[in-house]
Amino acid sequence: MLLTSRRGLLAASATGLLAGKSALAQPALPANWPDRPIRIIVPYAAGGITDVISRGMAVGLQGTLGQPVVVENRPGANGTVGTLVAARAPADGTTLTMGITDTFAINRSTFRSLPYSDENDFVPISMVTRVPFALMVGAHRREITDYASFIREARREAGRLSHASWGVGSSSHLAFEFVARAERFEKLHVPFAAQAPGMQAVASGQVDSMMLPVGGANSLAVDNRARILALAHPTRIELTPNVPTLTELGVPLATGLWLALYAPARTPAPIIARLNAAVREGMRNEQTQAVFRQQAGAAEPSTPEELAAFAARERVQWAQLVNEKNIRVE
Template identity: 80%
Template sequence: MSTSTRRLFLAGATATLALPRLAAAQQAAGLPAGWPDRPIRIIVPYSAGGITDVISRGVAIGLQAALGQPVVVDNRPGANGTIGTTAAARAPADGTTLTMGITDTFAINRSTFPSLPYNDEGDFAPISMVTRVPFALMIGAHRREITDFASFVREAQREAGRLSHASWGVGSSSHLAFEFIARSQRFEKLHVPFAAQAPGMQAVASGQVDSMMLPVGGAESLARDNRAHIIALAHPQRIDLTPGVPTLGELGVPLSTGLWLALYAPARTPPAIVARLNEAVRSAVRHEQTLAVFRQQAGTPEPSTPEELAAFVRAEREQWGQLVREKGIRVAA
């Protein structure tokens, strides 16, 4: 037997001997033997190209490395994220189907929909927070007279309901963040909702709509191509991705908000699997390729315990619900 053949034989023998120990360790932790034994699916309740899709694909890379199984993204867009989120709620509770929950689907929709086809608490087991990305106020390049926040407010007040703003749906976080600015600066506006982030961005870039509140990574991509410009950040401090852009706080508007993203499994997923997934997320969000995706969106890793995520989202529901009630925003049945 050659040296190389002997090495391969010994490596294979060692791996074979390790399998029973691995199975025993999984059983001791309460995990099914060999779990996960097939690919993991992340249902994204929005179309490809938006922030939820981009972050989910970045996280999938890290999860695949942590779990040793392929992790695929399954886009199920529609109805402010309710179609995909409902599909995730009804998936088998075996830890192989997850969903990327966001501010809209887990904190806002219950206040804006007269009847929600899923229960954002009862139908899901929280796994971990993933990241948060700040919002930016973006103005289309066709509005040359708007060069900063002061001129934006001036034009919005002068036009009295004609300045238009895009969002990815009535009652979305993009819509509500803009409502907050309009309320604080006392101007009326024209809301133009789209089915997803990407078409709203394109409408602003093409001059069909004047403005949009959206994750800063998407806004920066249009500003880089001179199709739009960013006049303010809804963030506590300025960020490297958009040098020179002031925060809304600096401009006298007390708004610091954005989109948070977190992973959930269907309710009744065994606690041992939830714990293993939480461990995998903590590893995934520090994977080199996942971090590169976060940086492009001005996001940072923010893993949490399931309990921390649940408490955070309860507070978010109350905060957003209050704004929805004040503005009387409802999604048509």
């Protein structure tokens, strides 16, 4: 849940050398691998940050692996539909999925019956990037000019101020719940099927506010269709230098969305190693880096073991908030 430093991520696991030794016993990587196109399943609709980052990453991987890398959107049920498709794909390294906070940390707590196991049905490849959340309000709420006036109006309206998310129990929903709990106000939750429809609802004045990745919020702010009130990040960032952090405003929330590549379980270790190396090399692609920068992210490659340890900690932290708020998806 918390956005930790790169150093903290690297310190999360010291098992890389052991994994390297075990990999020596694995069959060698086929000389011609990959010999066919690779697909990245995105379990959300086009236009959201998971889709945008995946397409940026596909550019880098394609140049590194020498095969077309295509993005396939399979949205539904807060990422469970597409993630299940990826879990059932052949374990040959040609089908990957872009896992995010929701699909690999939160859903196991919010869904009473999750159709996949984020631990047993997948093997981690590498962290890709992490982006902070921003709290934004639609331009139609002219009386809300900053965070203080947002809280004032939220308390005054007592459950009528609406906020969008990309689904019940999503990271967008839970991050807003944290702020509402900290500031002691009631609100009206309006869940959508994806990030983009929620953004459009705020921009058109149908919904008042939303917690979402700062890149998406900034795309509306620059067009004067929304205002960014606060950033859920430890420090201010270059993309929005004048936006205060929630920590500055007295709310100890530093969170956002992390994105990482996974393959189906039983994918051979040599293929995972090759994919990990390809991710690291592909992240050097300038077009890929430009996509990350537009979303206020940066390339954050990791070992598979580091990603596994990070995701395990995330599951524990998000489960605490889910259980406290008793948020469940039937």
